[in-house]
Structures are given as C-alpha cells and as structure tokens.
Amino acid sequence: MSDFVLRTLKESEPQKLFEFLASVFTHRQPDYFRQHFESDNCVDDVVVITDKNDQIVATARVFWRQLWINGQVISAGCIGDVATSSAYRQQGLASKLLNTLFQKMQIRGVGLGSLHTRSAAPLYSKFGFRQCMRPFFKFTMSTTACKTATLNASCHGVHSIDKDNLPTVASVYHEFIQHFNGAVVRDAAYWKTWVVRQFYNAEKPVNVFASSCENDSVGAYIAVRLEASGKVNIIEYCCLDSAPVDLFMRLITTAISSFTHETESITVTIPTAVLLYRSEYMQQLQPLLRDVIVRDDDPAQMYQCNDELFSVLCDNAETKHLFFDTDKF
Numbered sequence: 001m002s003d004f005v006l007r008t009l010k011e012s013e014p015q016k017l018f019e020f021l022a023s024v025f026t027h028r029q030p031d032y033f034r035q036h037f038e039s040d041n042c043v044d045d046v047v048v049i050t051d052k053n054d055q056i057v058a059t060a061r062v063f064w065r066q067l068w069i070n071g072q073v074i075s076a077g078c079i080g081d082v083a084t085s086s087a088y089r090q091q092g093l094a095s096k097l098l099n100t101l102f103q104k105m106q107i108r109g110v111g112l113g114s115l116h117t118r119s120a121a122p123l124y125s126k127f128g129f130r131q132c133m134r135p136f137f138k139f140t141m142s143t144t145a146c147k148t149a150t151l152n153a154s155c156h157g158v159h160s161i162d163k164d165n166l167p168t169v170a171s172v173y174h175e176f177i178q179h180f181n182g183a184v185v186r187d188a189a190y191w192k193t194w195v196v197r198q199f200y201n202a203e204k205p206v207n208v209f210a211s212s213c214e215n216d217s218v219g220a221y222i223a224v225r226l227e228a229s230g231k232v233n234i235i236e237y238c239c240l241d242s243a244p245v246d247l248f249m250r251l252i253t254t255a256i257s258s259f260t261h262e263t264e265s266i267t268v269t270i271p272t273a274v275l276l277y278r279s280e281y282m283q284q285l286q287p288l289l290r291d292v293i294v295r296d297d298d299p300a301q302m303y304q305c306n307d308e309l310f311s312v313l314c315d316n317a318e319t320k321h322l323f324f325d326t327d328k329f
C-alpha cells in the first residue's frame with residue numbers, strides 16, 4: 001500500500017473518475033457515469049485509491065438514501081461504483097475502500113448498508129452483506145390482444161407520461177410504496193434528477209403511462225422497459241389504494257403495446273409484491289401467470305444490517321419487499 005494513497009475524490013477529478021469507471025465496466029461509456037454522478041453530486045462520498053502518479057486505481061462510493069421499512073423511514077448507505085483496476089486486484093484495495101465507507105456510515109449513525117452486485121457477492125459477504133430475494137412473476141401476453149385492449153384504454157384516461165408531467169405520479173408512488181419494505185423515499189429533487197435520468201435518458205429508455213381516476217388525478221402508473229432479449233420488464237407499477245382495479249390491466253396492455261413486437265406473444269415480468277398486494281390483480285393475471293422467477297438480468301440485492309432489520313426486510317420478500325430498478329445505484 002506504500003505507493004498508494006486512499007482519499008476522497010477532488011473537485012477537479014470527476015472526469016478522471018468517469019473514465020476510470022468506464023475502463024473497468026467496459027460495457028459502459030464515461031457519459032453513463034457522468035449522468036449518475038450529476039444526479040447525486042457529492043465528491044466527498046466518493047473514495048479513491050491513487051498510485052504514485054496520482055492515477056485512480058480503485059474507487060467506491062456511497063449514495064445516501066432513506067428506505068421505507070415497516071412504515072418508517074430508515075437511513076441507508078448504498079454502496080456503488082466499486083472498481084479496482086485489473087492490474088491491482090486481490091491486494092485488498094476494494095476492501096480498504098469499503099471499510100472507509102463503512103466508517104463514514106458509522107459516523108453518521110447509519111446502520112443499514114445496501115448494494116447490488118452481479119459477481120462480487122463473495123467479497124461483500126465478507127463484510128456481513130446478505131442477499132435478499134427479488135422474485136418476479138413471469139407471464140406471457142398476446143401482443144394482438146394488448147393492441148385491441150389499448151384502443152379501449154385510451155378512452156379511459158390512460159396517457160403517456162413525459163419528463164414534464166412526471167411529478168403527477170410522485171404522490172401515487174409515495175402512497176403505494178409505504179406498504180412495502182425496502183423502497184427508496186423519493187423527494188422532489190430526486191424525481192427531477194435521478195428518476196428523470198433513469199426513465200428518459202437511460203441507455204434503455206423506459207415508457208411510462210398513467211391512468212386518471214374520475215377526478216382527473218392520477219390513480220396508477222406503470223413504467224416498462226423492452227429488454228434486448230425481447231422481454232418486457234415492468235420496472236414500476238404503483239396505484240392509490242382507492243384506484244379502480246381495472247386500471248391495472250389497462251396500463252399493462254397499453255405499456256406492452258407501446259413497443260413494436262415482431263412476435264405474437266411476449267414475456268413480461270413484474271415484482272411479485274406488486275401483484276400480491278391486491279388479490280384482484282392476481283385474479284386478472286392468473287390465466288397468464290407462469291412462474292415465480294429470479295430475473296437473470298437482475299443483480300443480487302444485498303443488505304448489511306442487524307438480524308432483526310434483515311428479517312423485517314427479507315422475510316416474506318415475495319409479498320413485502322419492493323425495490324424498483326429505477327433506484328439501483
């Protein structure tokens with residue numbers, strides 16, 4: 001470690017950081033990391049290790065979030081952008097950076113860590129992170145049937161949501177999400193920066209539709225993404241408790257029809273907790289439902305916390321745990 005310096009990122013260094021991250025996560029461009037950074041800009045939350053030429057050779061950062069757990073708001077340190085240059089791996093650099101972030105969390109009194117990982121679970125489990133299941137229902141829908149249903153839906157107040165009217169769905173999210181454990185508390189600034197970037201500027205954009213109730217306010221909304229595999233993932237679905245149950249199918253069929261499909265049927269996934277929340281939703285989708293699956297494009301979700309909190313978060317994950325893709329960091 002003698003040639004290395006562990007420190008926080010300097011104000012002048014973000015571009016260096018984006019280039020470093022893109023050199024490790026080679027499927028991403030530096031611009032992707034710039035967008036993420038600008039959504040949540042704080043150099044003090046980024047720690048780096050530099051070599052004797054002051055080049056970044058490893059990095060990690062914490063995103064401060066608040067999560068809904070048991071109807072209460074709990075602070076969490078969400079770990080992301082963990083990377084070590086391939087030339088310097090297996091020397092404990094990432095571990096040192098992670099320990100620094102855990103100290104920051106301790107100083108703030110934050111006892112909950114959260115992260116997503118595809119392949120580094122063994123590294124994080126050494127620090128007490130445990131995996132929480134993220135189950136999805138998989139079902140198939142006829143694309144022709146969706147198109148027919150959509151013609152009716154547009155007469156029932158289903159409309160597309162763009163950047164400018166995104167705030168109209170925020171209160172629906174806020175009410176719905178409190179019924180579950182693990183979802184991120186989103187304030188107005190977070191909707192404007194993070195959520196907008198995730199939905200509309202992402203490499204894989206998301207289509208968003210809302211449905212109005214009688215008084216013209218939004219009763220439910222859906223956000224869907226067409227994956228390269230041709231599958232459709234329902235990234236978010238939220239509704240008011242008072243929203244009519246038929247909004248659900250109207251939104252799903254409209255969302256699916258918003259993509260051009262070359263096939264007669266399409267595979268769709270939705271977090272199980274969303275569907276199990278209202279028994280009528282299960283009834284509506286029952287004929288189409290196939291399996292409960294763990295999505296193969298979904299990284300593992302891990303938490304670091306005491307046993308009691310872990311059990312609240314992850315026991316009964318099928319019905320109670322909900323963390324939308326939008327909030328991944």
Ligand SMILES: CC(C)(COP(=O)(O)OP(=O)(O)OC[C@H]1O[C@@H](n2cnc3c(N)ncnc32)[C@H](O)[C@@H]1OP(=O)(O)O)[C@@H](O)C(=O)NCCC(=O)NCCS
Nearest residue numbers: 082083084089090091092093094095116117118120122123
């Ligand atoms: C995952 C990653 C960040 C790990 O970085 P790293 O600096 O090599 O991590 P560490 O050295 O702290 O720990 C890695 C391993 O080296 C071991 N190790 C730690 N200190 C060591 C030392 N002095 N000598 C030898 N091995 C050591 C650790 O025990 C750990 O063992 P494991 O492979 O069984 O988990 C790095 O492999 C990477 O950048 N991968 C690509 C990007 C990525 O996947 N990031 C994670 C996103 S969630």
